[in-house]
Amino acid sequence: MTSAIPPFSADIPPATPLLPVAVATPAHSGVGALLSYASAAPLPPGTLVRVPLGAREVLGVVWDAPEQPLTLPDGRAPRAIAGVLEGIAPLGSSWRRLVEFAARYYQRALGEVALAALPPQLRDLRPEQLARRLRRAATAPPAAPGAIESVAYSPEQARAIAEIDQENGPFLLFGSTGSGKTEVYLHCIARALAADPTAQALVLVPEINLTPQLEARVRARFAPVYGDAALVTLHSGMTPPQRLKSWLAAHTGAARIVLGTRMAVFASFARLALIVVDEEHDASYKQQEGARYHARDLALWRGREEGAKVILGSATPSLESWHASRPATADDPQGGRYRRLYMPSRIGAGALPRVRLVDLGQQPPKAVFAPALLAAITERVQRGEQCLVLLNRRGFAPVLHCHACGWKSDCPHCSAHQVFHKADRSLRCHHCGYASRVPRACPSCGNPDIAPIGRGTEQLEEHLARLLRNVIVEPAGRAARVARIDADTTRAKGALEEQLAQVHAGEVDVLVGTQMVAKGHDFRRITLVAAVQPDGALFSSDFRAPERLFALLMQAGGRAGRDAHYVAAQGGEPPEMWVQTWHPDHPVYAALRRHDWPAFAAQQLDERREAGMPPFAYQALVRADARAQETAQAFLTAAADAARAAQLPGLELVHLFPPVPLAVQRVAGVERAQMLLESPSRAALQAFLAAWQALLHAERPRHKGLVRWLMDVDPQAI
Structure with missing residues (x-):
């Protein structure tokens, strides 16, 4: 609940101490990172309080006192802290350090980052409502007796587990699709929780749609020992009460395992011992609004600061992580900062899908599906197997x-x-x-x-349903069924879970979908995957496009043939991935045919090294939104000129490119332009960006029609 603190007035002695409080101040307001408030009672750092800000009362966090005593400008009367959120223990020093680092590195206000990391309901609940939430959180049912089921590990899994148990990490678990990475995660969680009765584990997944499937698996493994309440989820799809309940469980230590999307990296833990970042390469870990943080990178920083082991897992690691996990060589005796663990084989001796490239230049005009691909789909469906058709474009x-x-x-x-x-x-x-x-x-x-x-997924679904309308599925003796999963079909609450359940139950024969079904899902009956129009990414202006395309196709192909016993029972026909392309000789497809991520990564890293691009350089984007494109570009040009004139720190190592329009130049009536900054030194780039903030603030009023500007450090799309 919120307890009242006597307001600061003439009755309170002038010597009443001032406390620094982090609050969410308006962007570009020029208000400092921390505001000073008077408090008649001493409050430890991390205490959640309510404070006046203008005419409103807002949530704040008492912060660590600076080295110099706090003072107010002459003539300014201090305002008093309005109340304390009683019953909630102060946020720990490790959490405050995480917020400070994220705000500093991603060039955002400390209060903005701190308050965005807290459940929204903390700002709105009345004292009696908060007290009820806390009582419910304190009366969680006790854990049921039981034991964690024993699992037989493959030799590759056993080797990876042994290294993780013996070393500090961080680790990059490079395992092919279906190699059993999740079982390695579960073992490491079990080990961490058993070693310390207060230990907690954080498991990050890139997207909400992957959460229910993994949650069911984690709950089945750990609920018999620690109880249902020991696992909570944190993601943006939760209601405010659900999010507050999960946050409180993590903060108090009642939750031993937190499973969430990128926002969960900011959860407050009592004793964090392990962090798992599944599908670490996924672009969804990069926040695209507000503070543009990367959850994977913050997880690594947090693990180092809190002494927690960090495991990054992927079948197609990001090139940054791949480079950071490079083994030591004679030319590079230090090697990378991460330990790379290999798991190249599928569980149960399952085969990776055979990749077949279809040259669209040799197919009948206007054919949506090559005759050979349509015949292969028909044959699989007739045998009762499932197929996945990938097109990363929704709509008709x-x-x-x-x-x-x-x-x-x-x-x-x-x-x-x-x-x-x-x-x-x-x-x-x-x-x-x-x-x-x-x-x-x-x-x-x-x-x-x-x-x-x-074409979009809606058109493909309709077209396939027409082509397969006379196909009979054996032994069921029914007509083939085509279904679609994309952002349009999963808008309703529970729709995604219902549709995935139909696929797992064998009620769908051909699944048409976007990238949301191409990664992380364990479809046991899919034996054929087809990518219909993947060529667009081959000629993108974004240097990361080939990496993303390769990862998407390899992840999608990994949905085929995951159950070796099922494939054998169906007659042993090897799983397949078909790729329809106008450019069958492209190096991306050549590496895909061999399932050779290391060779593809080596070629891409060589190109980036020669071009001076990440991970061999560091980048930031400054974007301006305005009513006119000329205004946006003029602001960026003037800000760059001001930086050069002021000879800002780090400028000699930072290259500022001319401003250009974004690929989608106008959105919602607002014109958008961006300026790329690049440097071989991360420290120089950070020093420059920090010093540039004041000049950007000063330049803004001079450009009428400028809506906003923002910084994106380590951008993932250019």
Whole structure:
């Protein structure tokens, strides 16, 4: 509950101490990182309080006192802390250090990062409501007696486990899809919890849709020993009460295991002993709004600071992690900072899918599926096996087009097309959300013959259902069923879990989906995966595009043939991955055919070394949003000129590129421009960015029409 503290007034002696408090101040307000408030009672750092800010009362965190005593400017009267959130222990020093590092490194206000990491309900609950939440959190059911089931590990799993048990790490667990990485995680969690009755483990997954499947597996393993309440989840899809309950369980130590998405890296723990980052390469770990932190990198920093072991796992590691885990050689006796652990074989002697490249230049014109691929899908479905068709574009078609006058379904607010969704006959912009009805005729010339261009998952689902309508699934003797899983079909609460359950139960024969079904899922009956249109990423201006494409295709192919016993029972036909491409000789596909991530990574790292790109250099983006593109670019140019004129620290090692529009230049009526900064020295780049903040703040009022500016340190998309 919130206890009242006597307000600071003339009755309180002038010597009443001032406390530094972190609060979420408006962005670019120029308000300091910490504000000073008077308190008649001493409060330890980490105490949650309510404080006045302007005309409002907001949540704050008492912070560590600076070396110099706090003072207020002449003529400024101090304001008093309004109350303390009683019943919640102060946030620990390790959590405060994490927040300070994240704010400093990602160039954001300390209060913004600290308050964003706390459950929103802490800001809104009345004292009596908070007291009820705390009472419920304190009356968790006791753990049921039992023991963790024993598991027979493969030789590769046993070797990885032995190294993790004996060494400090951090570790990069490089295991092929289906090699049993999750079992290694579970063993390490069990070991950590058994070694210390207060120990806690944090398991990060890239996306919400992966949480239920992993949660069920973790709960089945640990609930018999530690009870159901010992495992909690933390992700943005939870309701505010659910999120507060999980946060309190982690903060008090009642939760022994926390499973969550990137936001969970900021959870408050009583005693963190182990951090697992599954699918560590995934771009979803990078926050794209507010403080643009990378959860994987913060997990590594937090593990080092708190003495917790950190395990990064992936079948297609990020090139940054791959380089950081390089073994020592004669030319590089130090090697990388991580220990690389190999698990190249699938559990149960299962075979990785055979990759077959289909040259679209040799196929019938306008064919969506090559005849050989359609025949392979039909054959698999007839035997009762499942197929996965991957197309990373939702909707029916990317654009509607009038062939008479050239009109396209452009979004009126963005420099992008409205996507045609046939199911509800709508045009929707996937950038700003603007939606409209499909016109009966061309709005420009009246031509009634407007047609879709390109394909999305909705169109593929419809097309496949038509092609397979006469296919009978044996031995069930029923017609083949095609289903789709993407962001459109999973909007309703519980829809994703229901659809995944249908796939696992064998009620779906062909699953059409985007990248959300291409990674992490353990589909036991899928034996064929087909990627329909993957070529777009081959010629992207973003230097990370080939890495992301290779990872996506390899992860998608990994959904096939995961159950060796099932494959054998079906007749032993090897699992397959088909890739339809106009460029079958491209090096990305050549490496994919060999399932050779190390060779692909080596080639990519050689190119980046020669070009001076990450991980051999460090980058930051400064973005400006304005009513006009000229205003956005003028602001960035002026800020760069001011930095050069001031000879900011680190400038001699930082290269500032000219400002350019973003790939999608206008979103929701706002023009966007960006400036790339690059340096061979992380320290020089950080020193420059910290010193540049004041100049950026000073430059902003000079550019009428500028909406906002922001920094993105270590950007993942350019």
